[in-house]
Amino acid sequence: MTEAISSPTIRTAVDIGGTFTDVFVQRGDGRIVTAKYPTQANPIEGVLAGMKQAGIDWRDVEFFSHGTTIATNALITRNFPKIAIVTTKGFRDVTEIRRGDRESWDPYQEVAKPFVARRNRLTVTERIGYDGKVLEPIDQDEACEVARVLRRRGIETVAVCFVNSFTNPEHEEVMAEILAEELPGVAITTSSDVLPEIFEYERFSTTVANAALVPIIGPYARTLESRLAESGYDNDVLLLHSGGGVMTPAMAEKYGARLAASGIAAGALASRHIARMCGYENSIGFDMGGTSTDVSLTDNGVLGTTNMWSVEFGYPICFPSIEVLTIGAGGGSIAWLDDAGSLRNGPQSAGSEPGPACYGGGGDLATNTDANLILGTVGKKLAGGVKELDDELAHAAVATIAAPLGLDTEAAAQSIIKVANANMADAIRLISIRKGHDPRDFALVGFGGAGPLHVAYLAKDLGIPTVIIPPHPGVTSAMGCMLVDIQHDITTMYLTDASEADLDHLVSSFEDLREQGRARLEAEHVAAEDMVFEYYLDMRYMGQWRAIAVPVSMPLTSLDDVVATFHANHLKEHNFSAEDGGVEIYRISVRAIGLTPRTDAPRAELIDPATFAPTPTELRSVLFPDEATRLETPVYDRGELPAGAVLQGPCIIDQLDSTTVVPPQTTATVDEWGNLILTFAS
Structure with a gap:
């Protein structure tokens, strides 16, 4: 176990992902400590274990911020309490009619069923006009009967969504009082409190999502707060929400749906901070993990935001959120051939179980990781030797793609990576060019476990002049949880x-x-x-x-x-x-x-690069995606590179949580903050 850190100004942040719980710790003197711990069935146990692995004494912690996928996963799996809607008579089916749109042009592809079954969407006679005037008083006898029906059905959470309540919440408030009296202990959410805006479908959908999550987020946040207090932490527990701010458990109990994009917001915040630290007000964040890639954009220091997003198509959540484009591209993305024999990549993923073929976990489908292993851009040992990769299994998997294409496995591996890179470059185009931005005016921040492997090629393809790789790419999202203030959008x-x-x-x-x-x-x-x-x-x-x-x-x-x-x-x-x-x-x-307190990272003194001759840990034969033959390539340990060091590509830079590929005609410089800055020969 790591030696305990003793400092009265320790700031900590934790990001819970599907596979790992990432821990980022910053001492008062700016020193950084990171840890990764497998995510547990009870996420709180993973938080505590990860902090213990980092060697933290909770009594010394002054700040704790937390990003989590618990809300996202609940909506994806629909694993939430039994929910009902109470609405105006005649508007029972708003959440099912929606806008009549579809996710694709396929007329046979149905949108997923609504979160609330029709039998649990009950109505009450009432009507508020567009101007807030009461056109028909609420029928309180009907309201009481509806409450009794919901009690008999064992409903655990209720969304109250009356038409035009955004102009006058009177009837929703009456309904909420009746429900609270008839259904003690049941969570009650009113649309006039959650989202007092026009467009009943979007308002109803957001309120339903909030009602579904409040009984999950509230107890989780309160239990986490209690467990940390028992461990000696006596400050606020802060939960990262979709808008890029944090809220306390008291607010999370009321507005649980704001956490439905908690995890991806953290990476966007971190990428903006890193770019600004390096002097770039315009930046694109590129967070590539094992299954997906998240892309965000910062223009003149301002992150793009949206008021219309969803975890599941057809059911929007209209709380303000940082705009992040997510595509199915990661280290575990599977290469496949379509019916026309064309090579495709993702969005299917091998995940962590069974994982890429080279993991030896039983997977036999070719993935990006298998292709990178064959090319030599990834070594045979990952995470400091914790994971050993099997080259023969990788070749066998990629051979299934190579044979139909008439290629050898090395050429097929190059093609797999090129297709993956093209998909990810298109995602960057969508969030930049489609929004009126020229990507050549931006710096590209590459992080996540797989981001630094690919980001240089994306920058070259898009004409982006500068790439920034943060010091700890694999836990950068956790760092983003620390760079936030408490924030409410009203x-x-x-x-x-x-x-x-x-x-x-x-x-x-x-x-x-x-x-x-x-x-x-x-x-x-x-x-x-x-x-x-x-x-x-x-x-x-x-x-x-x-x-x-x-x-x-x-x-x-x-x-x-x-x-x-x-x-x-x-x-x-x-x-x-x-x-x-x-x-x-x-x-x-x-x-x-x-505003929450900040602790600046220490700046290192730059060495004269002419006086530094790095020693590679090995020489590896690497076939870069754009090269015809393998190149003898030095591999360096990132921890041994001082600030000011300059490396000429081709080279590979390894560290515990990621690998950075520096292609030919590329220069990598370590700045005073420990970032790797990649630039390209013109």
Whole structure:
């Protein structure tokens, strides 16, 4: 076990993945300690074991942040408590009708069944008008009968979703009171509290997801808080949410669906931080693991966000979230031939069980890892020798792809990697070029266990001039959990023509939202001097439904600059602007931020690269994907490379949690923060 770390300013972060629980520890002096522990059936046990492996005394910890896939997995597997919907009479099937869209153009491919069975979608007579006026009072006798039916059915959590409740929550509040009285201990979620916005389908869907997760997230967060307190930790437990901030267990009990994209948000935050530390305000995060690759984009220091995302197609969650594009490409992605005989790669994956063929776990399908082993870009020992790879099994698996294509196994391995790289390059194009960004204006941050193996080739393909590999690629997402503040996004509808907006009323509405945010931060024990508030107007062209969030400066005395910014942002994102057209305010929002402390990583003194001659741990015959013959390639231990060291490709740089490929005509430099900076010969 690692020697215990004794420091009163230890900051820790944990990211729970499907295979490993990653631990990132930063001491007060900036020293970094990392650990990986297999994820347990009870994730809390993995958190505690991982921290123990890192040698932490909980009494010395001043900050703990946590990213988790528990909410994501619950939605994917639909392993959540028995849930019901109570809605307005006539709107029982909103969550099943949806928008009538499909995931693909295949008319026979059905969208997954709704989270709530029709028999558990019950209705009550009531009606609120579009302007908030009561058109028909709620029938309380019906409401009580509905509550009794749900009790008899053993319902454990209820989503209350009345039409137009975003303009007037009165009826939902009455229904919630009746349910609380008739169903003690049952979780109750109202759409007017969770998402007070127009579009009943999106509001209903978000509320249902929240209702499904609250009974899971609440007890989990409270149990984690209790277990850490028993271990000696006496500060806040912070849970990373989809918007890139954190919340305490008290808030997670109410807004569990905000954690449904917890894990992938952490990697995006870390990539932005690393790029900015290296002097790049524009960056693309590339997080490649064993099964999937997550791509994010930061423009002028601002991460892309979205208010419409989903874990399962057809069931959107409309809490603000960092925009991350995920594709099925990882070290375990399987190579296969389609019906036309063309080579494909993924999204199917060998996973951790049985794993790539070379793992010797019984898998016999060719994967990216098998191809990399044949090429020599991956050595026969991984994770410091913990995992030994079988070259013969890799050749046998890739031979099944090579034979139909008329190739030898080495040429087939090159082709497998080229197809994988093409898929991942397309993902980067989607999040950059499709959004109006030129990838050549960005730095590419490559991390995850497999990211540094491929990222140099993606940069070359896309014309990206600089690649950054962080010091600990395999636990970079865990580090991202540490780079966050407490954050709440509070919104309300505000439909009006921008040219006719009443500024006094608009400012008053902002102030109301700010006070709601202040109340949430105070409930989480944030001091007044650590509170920061950001203001946004969601705007759109008249007659359109896509809105763009535009930042607003306070005090607000005119909307001219805000409208001008909207036109410019619309042109950038949609390649269209109508400055003579009408602009409508759709929604207003306030982001309430509670600042958390930061500890800067120490900067190392740069050596004179002319005085440093690195000694390779071995010379390996490597067939790079773009080369015709194998090259005798030095392999270096990253831990032995000081800040300022410069290496010329081709070379391989190994470390415990990843391997970096430096192709020919590429230079790798270690900066003062320990990052590897890859640049390419012109």
